[in-house]
């Protein structure tokens with residue numbers, strides 16, 4: 001595959017993007033997928049998975065409270081927050097690696113950077129200034145506009161490719177646009193990551 005030559009270019013390595021990339025690549029299409037943060041997207045990194053792990057963890061207390069009624073004698077239990085968080089982060093990293101592996105195994109190429117349409121036929125990858133205008137959620141909740149700077153450096157040598165990518169380079173604090181149902185989040189902090197790839 002030429003560096004910027006693809007039948008399908010997917011923006012976003014979340015549930016939808018990963019599925020689209022894998023299925024298309026499985027049918028023989030040349031697929032590239034850009035992800036500016038972490039493969040897996042909202043569900044794996046911020047949403048479904050961490051939420052479920054935290055909710056399951058909170059249920060244990062109730063199970064322990066009820067246990068005596070079911071005949072269990074359990075010595076007084078202790079809880080360690082850092083252990084829960086470390087294990088939750090480890091599970092997310094495992095899933096992120098699995099998503100990455102499966103996309104690459106299907107034959108799609110992952111570009112760890114932000115992708116922006118310059119016009120109908122031009123995509124800008126990586127370096128640039130990103131302006132996001134103010135957003136109104138449901139006509140009621142306003143998130144102000146913000147400007148962020150991203151950077152990308154990539155070196156290709158024979159079958160090797162090394163890239164370093166930074167999003168929100170100056171670590172600007174901002175609010176991401178609220179979702180239509182009103183869920184609001186702090187925008188992503190500075191994120192710097194490197195990728196070393198060898199093509200067989």
Ligand SMILES: Cc1cc2nc3c(=O)[nH]c(=O)nc-3n(C[C@H](O)[C@H](O)[C@H](O)COP(=O)(O)OP(=O)(O)OC[C@H]3O[C@@H](n4cnc5c(N)ncnc54)[C@H](O)[C@@H]3O)c2cc1C
Pocket residue numbers: 011012013014015016017018034035036037038040041042043044046047048049051113114115116183
């Ligand atoms: C707190 C929470 C809990 C949830 N729990 C559940 C649940 O239990 N079950 C369930 O089914 N659903 C749940 N969801 C919904 C689920 O997360 C979404 O439906 C799903 O993630 C949508 O997938 P997607 O691929 O459309 O988008 P996303 O998963 O959001 O992926 C979009 C990806 O695109 C990347 N991206 C965006 N713009 C660019 C760009 N210009 N260049 C490069 N990359 C870019 C982002 O970094 C992101 O990784 C939950 C959501 C939240 C917020």
